[in-house]
Amino acid sequence: xxxxxxxxxxxxxxxxxxxxxxxxxIVLLIIFMVTAPILARxxxxxxxxxxxxxxxxxxxxxxxxxxxxxxxxxSPLGDSVxxxxxxxxxxxxTRSLLILIQADRDVPYRDLERVLTACRTSGASEIALATxxxxxxx
Amino acid sequence: MLTLPELDEKLxxxxxxxxxxxxxxxxxxxxxxxxxxxxxDAAKEAGAxxxxxxxxxxDDDAVLRADHQP
Numbered sequence: 001x002x003x004x005x006x007x008x009x010x011x012x013x014x015x016x017x018x019x020x021x022x023x024x025x026i027v028l029l030i031i032f033m034v035t036a037p038i039l040a041r042x043x044x045x046x047x048x049x050x051x052x053x054x055x056x057x058x059x060x061x062x063x064x065x066x067x068x069x070x071x072x073x074x075s076p077l078g079d080s081v082x083x084x085x086x087x088x089x090x091x092x093x094t095r096s097l098l099i100l101i102q103a104d105r106d107v108p109y110r111d112l113e114r115v116l117t118a119c120r121t122s123g124a125s126e127i128a129l130a131t132x133x134x135x136x137x138x
Numbered sequence: 139m140l141t142l143p144e145l146d147e148k149l150x151x152x153x154x155x156x157x158x159x160x161x162x163x164x165x166x167x168x169x170x171x172x173x174x175x176x177x178x179d180a181a182k183e184a185g186a187x188x189x190x191x192x193x194x195x196x197d198d199d200a201v202l203r204a205d206h207q208p
Contacts, residue, residue, distance in 0.1 A: 031189055047175035051182040103171050110167035131175055
C-alpha cells in the first residue's frame with residue numbers, strides 16, 4: 001500500500017477499523033441498484049430509480065411477488081429456507097453470478113429481507129436490486 | 139420524519155463533514171419496497187458511495203443459519 005512506503009517497521013498504520021459497526025448491526029449486504037436488458041419485460045412491476053447502474057452480464061434471477069411468494073428460474077419456492085436451499089444446491093451459479101432480485105414495488109420490506117438473508121447465508125457473492133430507469137431521467 | 143429533499147440536505151451535510159459517504163439503511167419491516175428504493179436513490183443523488191442494508195434483529199437470521207447447520 002502507498003501508505004507504508006518509506007515508513008519504518010512498526011510505524012503507525014492509517015487504517016480505519018470498522019469492526020465495531022459490524023458487531024452492533026448485522027450488515028445484510030452492500031446493495032447495488034441495476035437495470036438489465038433482461039428486464040425489458042419484468043415478471044413483476046419493479047420500482048423506478050434515477051441512479052441505477054446498468055448490468056449486461058448473466059444473472060440468476062430471484063423474483064419476489066407482491067404477496068411475498070418467491071420464484072427462481074421459474075421454480076416457486078415456499079419460504080426463505082427453500083430459497084436458501086435452492087441457491088445452496090446451485091453453489092457455483094450462486095457464487096459466480098450476480099443475483100438479481102426482481103421484487104414487486106409493493107412488497108413489504110420484511111418479505112424482501114427474508115430473501116436477502118437467504119441469499120446471503122447461501123453464499124451469494126453479489127446481489128443487486130432490479131429497478132427500472134425512471135422515465136424522463138435517462 | 140424527513141421528506142426526501144430534507145434527507146438529501148442532511149446526507150450532503152453529513153457526507154461533507156465526515157469525508158466518508160458510506161450509508162447504512164435499516165428499513166422498517168412494513169416499509170413498501172418502492173419507498174426503500176426512493177431512499178436509496180436519494181442517497182445516491184446526495185453522493186453516497188456505498189449503501190448497506192442492515193438488520194438489528196438477528197433472530198430470523200440465526201434461525202435460518204441454525205437450520206442449515208449439519
